[in-house]
Amino acid sequence: MPIGDRDLDGIIDVENSRLLSTYRKFGVVAVKGKGSYLWDAGGRRFLDFMGGYGVAIVGHSRREVIDAIEDQAERLIICHNTLYNPTRAKFLEELFKVVPRNMSAAYMANSGAEAIEAAIKIAVKATGRSLFVAAKGSYHGKTIGALSLTWGPRYKEHFSKLLLDVHFVEYGDPKSLEDAPLEDAAAIFLEPVQGEAGVRIPTREFMTSAERRCRKAGCLLVIDEIQSGLGRTGRMWAHEHWGISPDVMTIGKGIAGGIPMGVTVVSSDYADVLRLGEHTSTFGGNPLASAAAAAVLRVIEEEDLARNAERMGHRFSRGLEGLEGRFRIPREHRGLGLMAALDMRLRIQEVIPRMISNGLISTYSGLRTLRFLPPLIVDEDDIDTSISILDTTFGAIEREKRSM
Ligand SMILES: Cc1ncc(COP(=O)(O)O)c(C=O)c1O
Incomplete structure (x- = not known):
């Protein structure tokens, strides 16, 4: 039977069995993207700070890009x-x-x-x-x-x-x-x-x-x-x-x-x-x-996206600094514009799935570092939302660890 967009298990099974297993998979079935957000097959929205691994610079499915592709494809x-x-x-x-x-x-x-x-x-x-x-x-x-x-x-x-x-x-x-x-x-x-x-x-x-x-x-x-x-x-x-x-x-x-x-x-x-x-x-x-x-x-x-990357990068960096003050999980952050990383005391497997289930997708570098490559069109709200999701995620993990 052909796979439908909502047949999550079918989609995951085919990719897992028919693609060479050279990628770490995060378990999200992404079906739609717009701006700084992705949607999964169940209609859930995620803030995408993986940004297609740094590709979605002008945001997902940007109108100007769609128009240019459509127009060219016709010709x-x-x-x-x-x-x-x-x-x-x-x-x-x-x-x-x-x-x-x-x-x-x-x-x-x-x-x-x-x-x-x-x-x-x-x-x-x-x-x-x-x-x-x-x-x-x-x-x-x-x-x-x-x-x-x-x-x-x-x-x-x-x-x-x-x-x-x-x-x-x-x-x-x-x-x-x-x-x-x-x-x-x-x-x-x-x-x-x-x-x-x-x-x-x-x-x-x-x-x-x-x-x-x-x-x-x-x-x-x-x-x-x-x-x-x-x-x-x-x-x-x-x-x-x-x-x-x-x-x-x-x-x-x-x-x-x-x-x-x-x-x-x-x-x-x-x-x-x-x-x-x-x-x-x-x-x-x-x-x-x-x-x-x-x-x-x-x-x-x-849109002077370089300037926006600089401004939003500062805001994100201040947010990460705040997290370092409030939690034990983050160790150190680094960043230049909207290319940022957060070293942690935990392994990424313990954090990324939780962060994704709270609505934020990022990539990683090595075993204990989150790496953020958001679209350069992000605004203050997107940055504050990402920090608040990290805050919720670290808070929940630390509470759980304390109660163990
Ligand atoms: C700095 C740098 N150089 C080269 C590459 C390779 O690019 P691609 O994956 O498109 O072959 C990457 C990809 O992540 C990269 O970050």
Whole structure:
């Protein structure tokens, strides 16, 4: 029998049995999203601070994005890069209004990891070198090239024979950079704020010395803005906080409002490194994703979502600070704009299901850290509601533990 939208057990059974089990599942069957909220099959509403893992920057099912997709779908869904297309050209025009001024060309792909793969190839060809430098705690994706640059030893255990040669520095430690073999490296890949590691914010000194060392060693500085970009940290690009200038920048997640897209943006020095046929993709730069992405960029600019992320981020951070004062569960919070984390004394399995049943969804980093990547359109009420749900959740867990 075909599965209906309300056949919860059927839906869960099929996903559990027919998808490879590579994801931790949270038990919510989401059927609808609008703005900062998701609804499950039973009509329950959840405040979505997972935000599609940082994708729902302009909110779920944003009117401007729907209209752009509908309009484009009526006209042309696929147009390979061997043909020109006005929607792709318009997106590129919008993109180059907002990327750093030294950037001059882009490669369009379908995911963050693919954007990283293109950056790897550009760096190898530009330098003739094949060693890389990345940071402990990093996350750049899980395709073989991107996985090489990702720290997480547990992701790599069975694949080590296939991986690139990468030297990992301590994130945030300029001394560790001094000892890194940048003279032999094609590139250093850095996130301007590390997400997967639990929202780790580096010092300006670390980021500027990475830039300085790259220039001296003739290796490329690749800045991964896949999670931190597009206004999330209070600036359009998180690396602006550190006053550095990447040679290559990668973008992904929310760029096309949920339609898959990754972009590798390249400075004029490296824009013609890759030649005809050296890197291509069937779907990269398709008109549907391009239309959605142009709409997303317009919303981010018109509504100054970076500024909203900064203001709401401060409010959220004050709220988390209050929780640290009232409860024992939270240990420490970190955040920049609307990229935030809360370290806890409990494991996420003890907290997240309770938090979700109280109406708030978030993601996590590691075993004891909640990570929050809400849509950048959240308002004061959304922030206060999220804090109040965390308050209720921690209060109930602590009362239960006391009575045991
Ligand atoms: C900083 C960063 N780089 C790369 C990626 C990989 O992107 P994708 O999952 O779209 O391949 C992610 C995804 O979480 C990310 O956060």
